[in-house]
Amino acid sequence: MTWALLLEQTLNGFQLGVLLFLLAAGLTLVFGIMDLVNLAHGSLYMAGAFFCATFTDWTDSFIIGVLLGLPATLLLGIAVEMIALRTLYARDHLDQVLATFGIILFFNELARIIWGPEGLVIPLPAWLDGNVEILAGVFYPTFRILIIAVGLSVALGLYVLVARTRIGMLIRAGASDRDMVGALGINVKMLFTLIFGLGAALAGLAGMMAGPIIEVNIGMGEEILILAFVVIVIGGIGSIRGAFVAALLVGLIDTMGRSFLDLLLKMLISGNAAETAAPALSAMLVYVLMVTVLFFRPQGLFAPRGG
Amino acid sequence: MFLRTIGAGLVVAAMLAATTAQAAEVKIGFVTTLTTPAGVIGRDMKDAFELGLEDIGRKMGGLDVKVMYEDDGFKPEIGKQKTDKLVQKDDVDFVAGYIWSHVLLASRKSVLGAGKFLISSNAGPSQLAGKLCHKNFFSTSWQNDQTPMAMGEVLNQRGVKSLYVIAPNYAAGKNMVAGVQRTFKGKIIGKDMTKWPTQLDFSAELAKARAAKPDGVFIFYPGKAGGAFMKQYQQAGLSGKIPLYSVFTVDSISLPKFQKVNLSGVMGSFMTQFWAPDLDTPQSKKFVSGFKKKYGRYPSFYAAQTYDTVFLIKSAVEAVNGDLKNMDGMRAAMAKANFPSVRGPFKYGKNHFPVQDFYLREVVKDSDGVWTTAARKVVLKDHVDTYAKDCKM
Numbered sequence: 001m002t003w004a005l006l007l008e009q010t011l012n013g014f015q016l017g018v019l020l021f022l023l024a025a026g027l028t029l030v031f032g033i034m035d036l037v038n039l040a041h042g043s044l045y046m047a048g049a050f051f052c053a054t055f056t057d058w059t060d061s062f063i064i065g066v067l068l069g070l071p072a073t074l075l076l077g078i079a080v081e082m083i084a085l086r087t088l089y090a091r092d093h094l095d096q097v098l099a100t101f102g103i104i105l106f107f108n109e110l111a112r113i114i115w116g117p118e119g120l121v122i123p124l125p126a127w128l129d130g131n132v133e134i135l136a137g138v139f140y141p142t143f144r145i146l147i148i149a150v151g152l153s154v155a156l157g158l159y160v161l162v163a164r165t166r167i168g169m170l171i172r173a174g175a176s177d178r179d180m181v182g183a184l185g186i187n188v189k190m191l192f193t194l195i196f197g198l199g200a201a202l203a204g205l206a207g208m209m210a211g212p213i214i215e216v217n218i219g220m221g222e223e224i225l226i227l228a229f230v231v232i233v234i235g236g237i238g239s240i241r242g243a244f245v246a247a248l249l250v251g252l253i254d255t256m257g258r259s260f261l262d263l264l265l266k267m268l269i270s271g272n273a274a275e276t277a278a279p280a281l282s283a284m285l286v287y288v289l290m291v292t293v294l295f296f297r298p299q300g301l302f303a304p305r306g307g
Numbered sequence: 308m309f310l311r312t313i314g315a316g317l318v319v320a321a322m323l324a325a326t327t328a329q330a331a332e333v334k335i336g337f338v339t340t341l342t343t344p345a346g347v348i349g350r351d352m353k354d355a356f357e358l359g360l361e362d363i364g365r366k367m368g369g370l371d372v373k374v375m376y377e378d379d380g381f382k383p384e385i386g387k388q389k390t391d392k393l394v395q396k397d398d399v400d401f402v403a404g405y406i407w408s409h410v411l412l413a414s415r416k417s418v419l420g421a422g423k424f425l426i427s428s429n430a431g432p433s434q435l436a437g438k439l440c441h442k443n444f445f446s447t448s449w450q451n452d453q454t455p456m457a458m459g460e461v462l463n464q465r466g467v468k469s470l471y472v473i474a475p476n477y478a479a480g481k482n483m484v485a486g487v488q489r490t491f492k493g494k495i496i497g498k499d500m501t502k503w504p505t506q507l508d509f510s511a512e513l514a515k516a517r518a519a520k521p522d523g524v525f526i527f528y529p530g531k532a533g534g535a536f537m538k539q540y541q542q543a544g545l546s547g548k549i550p551l552y553s554v555f556t557v558d559s560i561s562l563p564k565f566q567k568v569n570l571s572g573v574m575g576s577f578m579t580q581f582w583a584p585d586l587d588t589p590q591s592k593k594f595v596s597g598f599k600k601k602y603g604r605y606p607s608f609y610a611a612q613t614y615d616t617v618f619l620i621k622s623a624v625e626a627v628n629g630d631l632k633n634m635d636g637m638r639a640a641m642a643k644a645n646f647p648s649v650r651g652p653f654k655y656g657k658n659h660f661p662v663q664d665f666y667l668r669e670v671v672k673d674s675d676g677v678w679t680t681a682a683r684k685v686v687l688k689d690h691v692d693t694y695a696k697d698c699k700m
Contacts, residue, residue, distance in 0.1 A: 002518060004518070005514060005515065005518040008514040008517075008518075009511055009514055012510040012511050012514060013511075015510065016508065016510070108342075112342075112346075117342075117344070117346040117347050117350060118344075118347040118560070118564070119344050119347075119531060119564075121534070121538075121564050121567060121568045122568075123567075123568040123569070124542075129541075129542060130542070130544065131542065131543060131544040139517075139543070139544050141539075141542040141543050141544070142542075143542060144510065144542075210508075212538075213507075213508060213535065213538065213539060213542070214507035214508055214535040215507075215531055215534050215535050215538070215564075217344035217531050218342075218343065218344055218346075219343055219344060220344075220507075223505045223507070255510070255511045258499070258501075258511040258512065259511045259514070259515060262499075275498060275500075278500075279476040279499075279500040279501065279502065280476075283476075283502045
């Protein structure tokens with residue numbers, strides 16, 4: 001193990017972390033403020049990736065693809081909220097899980113009808129497709145640096161939005177006491193639609209960032225959604241700050257587990273046993289983290305209603 | 308009361324009559340993955356099966372052929388459910404298909420326990436070739452370890468001394484790694500088994516591989532994970548620096564996508580396989596040109612194996628003149644491998660896996676500029692898989 005490798009793996013962990021944050025930010029807001037368990041959040045992630053792939057194909061530019069894909073996902077999110085989810089707020093969580101699971105199936109099938117089963121690729125412009133030497137001898141893919149930059153800027157932007165603006169004040173108020181916000185004469189319906197659209201756009205952005213790395217596929221949302229739920233549970237449901245810290249934590253722990261757990265285990269047990277155990281253990285690490293956090297702080301690290 | 312009993316009896320009698328009347332057709336259940344992103348593989352197989360049936364006029368030994376396609380959803384438990392349905396409800400004569408080793412292993416008992424024929428058109432887990440081999444099981448593909456064993460030989464021939472292995476952590480992934488380890492004479496300096504099928508981002512593994520400075524990287528990533536891996540390999544700047552050797556990763560399903568984004572790193576890369584679209588056998592030529600004409604694309608190896616499945620079943624039904632009760636006759640006919648195969652004439656080993664040649668393939672451009680693979684040379688000749696010796700049959 002060298003310092004160069006450690007640095008590279010830290011960056012990889014950061015990159016996975018900010019990607020998870022983009023997805024978790026919307027999820028935690030929707031769950032925390034609207035009290036809606038939205039399994040279909042992953043479908044918006046998928047939709048963002050498909051929109052971006054299509055627009056990139058039409059315009060031959062990834063950047064334009066993203067710029068067009070963002071409002072498209074925002075509009076889709078608003079439409080989903082107004083048509084389907086609005087009626088679910090008053091129902092209990094089980095009904096919401098059932099209904100949003102149905103939405104997942106609907107979107108997966110719709111994507112197959114529109115784009116076919118084989119998925120799409122998002123070609124990157126040459127200046128993003130290579131890698132750069134960040135330190136002597138340490139090369140890192142340019143696009144992953146872009147993901148980190150985009151993720152951190154969004155985090156900063158969200159912080160400003162939530163902490164410094166009137167909308168943000170309403171979001172925070174909504175997270176701590178939804179009914180009181182309504183009682184004070186705020187148009188809660190409107191606020192919910194807006195928050196959902198924002199969350200959808202962020203999920204879409206995550207999909208657009210993941211697309212060029214993992215390809216755009218039907219069902220891509222479900223795979224990462226479980227991790228996103230782990231993130232919001234660790235961070236505290238409804239807390240953007242919690243989602244950010246937890247996402248980085250999960251990203252780093254997952255990456256470090258995949259990178260160094262086999263070396264670590266080899267010091268303790270025989271090589272063969274370590275080789276078998278390491279993949280299984282590293283796949284469990286984030287869940288172990290979640291259980292540990294829940295044991296000591298059942299409300300999560302930064303619960304808005306807990307304090 | 309009496310009337311009701313008689314009524315029920317009549318219904319049963321009518322149902323029995325209906326089943327006998329239906330015996331004038333061969334019923335084949337085909338289990339593959341039609342949904343999830345892996346559905347593209349299932350589509351290739353279904354297309355090949357349909358093409359095969361068309362080529363034989365949808366008749367086998369004078370009987371009509373009825374085929375029922377079922378989707379396993381890429382999950383062992385669903386694959387087993389669908390297999391149960393085919394065997395118990397539809398009462399099929401043959402169950403074929405199966406892309407995934409873990410799905411096949413989960414479904415095995417449902418078919419073999421009911422005394423039906425099970426034909427794998429792709430998956431070749433070591434268990435079914437060895438200890439769990441069965442008289443009613445046949446493969447039209449290969450045992451999982453064989454293709455990577457051929458790759459191990461290629462690595463030796465090319466003077467690779469140190470190898471980094473990255474593969475998914477499931478039945479077939481483990482078989483692939485075991486296969487390459489068995490023949491590769493150099494040192495494996497690193498090995499990562501990744502979460503399957505959910506992990507598609509290989510940043511951590513690629514960073515480790517780069518730091519380990521191997522002579523070559525060996526991978527096995529079927530389906531969409533393969534595309535993701537190849538892309539990330541290029542983005543990480545590894546293509547061109549460390550040669551990539553793959554099995555079941557670069558195929559006619561992924562190449563059109565690579566070509567679309569001009570993933571030039573894949574050009575000239577090597578893999579091993581029992582077949583290639585340019586293989587010079589009469590059946591392969593007929594199959595490839597028929598497939599390209601009907602569907603407008605190159606068939607994958609999955610499709611080739613599935614095409615063989617049609618002709619294997621046909622050879623069995625014809626040998627007994629359509630008497631589907633004659634299991635012994637059909638089994639003996641299939642064991643002879645007396646049908647036109649895309650790989651040319653071959654024999655079955657005692658575990659009913661083909662004894663066959665394995666080729667080195669290279670990614671090339673065809674005369675129309677389409678990216679495809681071409682067979683370069685035979686690496687393993689008449690190869691018998693390692694587990695056949697454990698098969699007590």
